[in-house]
Amino acid sequence: MSSQFTxxxxxxxxxxxxxxxxxxxxxxxxxxxALAGSEAHPTPxxxxxxxxxxxxxxxxxxxxKTLDTLxxxxxxxxxxxxxxxxxxxxxxxxxxxxxxxxxxxxxDFRAPAFERIPLIAPEDFTPEFVSIRVHGLCKKCKASPPHx
Amino acid sequence: MSSQFTxxxxxxxxxxxxxxxxxxxxxxxxxxxALAGSEAHPTPxxxxxxxxxxxxxxxxxxxxKTLDTLxxxxxxxxxxxxxxxxxxxxxxxxxxxxxxxxxxxxxDFRAPAFERIPLIAPEDFTPEFVSIRVHGLCKKCKASPPHx
DNA sequence: TTTCGGTTGATAAAAATTATCGCGTTAGAT
DNA sequence: ATCTAACGCGATAATTTTTATCAACCGAAA
Numbered sequence: 378m379s380s381q382f383t384x385x386x387x388x389x390x391x392x393x394x395x396x397x398x399x400x401x402x403x404x405x406x407x408x409x410x411a412l413a414g415s416e417a418h419p420t421p422x423x424x425x426x427x428x429x430x431x432x433x434x435x436x437x438x439x440x441x442k443t444l445d446t447l448x449x450x451x452x453x454x455x456x457x458x459x460x461x462x463x464x465x466x467x468x469x470x471x472x473x474x475x476x477x478x479x480x481x482x483x484x485d486f487r488a489p490a491f492e493r494i495p496l497i498a499p500e501d502f503t504p505e506f507v508s509i510r511v512h513g514l515c516k517k518c519k520a521s522p523p524h525x
Numbered sequence: 526m527s528s529q530f531t532x533x534x535x536x537x538x539x540x541x542x543x544x545x546x547x548x549x550x551x552x553x554x555x556x557x558x559a560l561a562g563s564e565a566h567p568t569p570x571x572x573x574x575x576x577x578x579x580x581x582x583x584x585x586x587x588x589x590k591t592l593d594t595l596x597x598x599x600x601x602x603x604x605x606x607x608x609x610x611x612x613x614x615x616x617x618x619x620x621x622x623x624x625x626x627x628x629x630x631x632x633d634f635r636a637p638a639f640e641r642i643p644l645i646a647p648e649d650f651t652p653e654f655v656s657i658r659v660h661g662l663c664k665k666c667k668a669s670p671p672h673x
Numbered sequence: 674t675t676t677c678g679g680t681t682g683a684t685a686a687a688a689a690t691t692a693t694c695g696c697g698t699t700a701g702a703t
Numbered sequence: 704a705t706c707t708a709a710c711g712c713g714a715t716a717a718t719t720t721t722t723a724t725c726a727a728c729c730g731a732a733a
Contacts, residue, residue, distance in 0.1 A: 402680065436682040441721065457605040457658070462720065475650050488645055494657070495638050501664040502623050509642070510605070510656045516649040550711065584713040589690065609721075610689065
């Protein structure tokens with residue numbers, strides 16, 4: 378994620394906060410910037426460590442509360458994982474995920490073949506959107522054998 | 526999940542344990558039976574409560590350890606969720622999930638249109654399998670308005 | 674300036690998961 | 704049959720992750 382693109386995302390975030398009447402505090406801006414600038418789909422802890430570099434007074438509780446706020450604003454989403462900690466994504470465009478079965482890393486993925494997945498469901502379920510996860514071996518884990 | 530079908534699954538589980546040299550202890554059998562007999566994709570806590578009905582001495586730690594064993598044996602899988610607790614599934618057939626955006630319930634789902642999703646990925650990622658999640662409103666939540 | 678509502682940071686508490694360890698049971702060797 | 708070693712179980716402690724609480728702070732409005 379290039380930093381200029383991140384900057385544009387931050388700007389849009391600040392604008393959205395103004396529109397919604399949600400204060401764009403320095404803490405929220407820094408947390409959003411860290412999330413938007415990461416491709417690692419970071420955990421709250423990871424964001425905490427990142428933001429503290431430029432804002433040492435940051436509290437971990439603020440990170441959790443702000444992430445809830447970002448999700449409520451619709452500028453971030455929580456990713457479903459099998460891991461121990463929550464992970465977030467600021468990429469709100471239609472996209473899917475590659476999940477490494479070895480190291481559990483998650484990366485974004487777009488493919489034309491996945492763009493038009495039919496939105497089907499049983500009759501008693503009202504579908505809204507589909508998410509696809511491709512599980513397999515990431516580049517790193519393919520190269521290096523399991524550490525066991 | 527009909528109980529006779531659950532019984533067949535338990536039988537296969539016991540056979541598999543014998544083949545693998547993994548002791549099919551009463552605890553493991555009861556935990557597997559509870560998982561195989563549930564359609565709720567239960568959490569460890571839910572399985573603990575269920576199994577204690579017939580085996581009051583069950584320990585929660587045993588549930589956690591056994592779930593790891595079941596996954597290692599390939600007779601159960603952990604489901605990726607955005608929730609607070611882990612959730613498991615004993616249905617090992619190719620299937621997908623309906624996730625309620627309101628109550629976060631998860632139900633199994635099979636559709637011909639999803640049977641042949643192409644196993645595609647970027648060049649540096651080795652895909653193994655795909656999982657699809659259809660997000661939307663379940664029957665109950667469609668009927669009852671949000672509690673807020 | 675004062676007030677008020679919302680936010681932050683510190684901390685406690687809760688919830689979920691994992692680690693530890695003694696005990697009992699079982700399998701295999703003798 | 705007895706002994707022994709290995710393994711699983713249950714109890715519990717410890718760790719990790721997340722949420723709740725609350726006083727202090729900040730900015731906007733009066």
